[in-house]
Amino acid sequence: MTSALENYINRFDQTINLILDESHERVFSSSQGVEQVVLGLYIVRGDNVAVIGEIDEETDSALDLGNIRAEPLNSVAH
């Protein structure tokens, strides 16, 4: 299972600490479709951020999340 936090980035600072509003987590699994978990207002410490991707709303709404399967992402090895 791998997850990606999404939604609106309200604030960020030098070390990429983030404030995320209306966030939800997309949990990817190799056995079932993508599960979305609503989280709300989050503070994320920058150390934990790997990539911030800007979502193209059009492409995203065309996605069939129920049919997406994914192997777990490896953890970051320094």
Place this chain on the structure above:
Amino acid sequence: MSLVGKDVVVELKNDLSICGTLHSVDQYLNIKLTDISVTDPEKYPHMLSVKNCFIRGSVVRYVQLPADEVDTQLLQDAARKEALQQKQ
């Protein structure tokens, strides 16, 4: 000689490779890429709806540069000078 605007592949420490056009880099070597695609066959569907992204410098393993866009002599000399400065 800037590589902004050139296509690069960024390999992350979690083995994900992202191809895209270099938009900008900062002092931490954070990278912004536009028009991205994940190079490994969609083993990584996580980025399907992402066109532009920001990559934190600390998670980058390699940045693959186009060989003909880089003056390797210049790079070697600059790196040598830098290493010398570091020693002093």
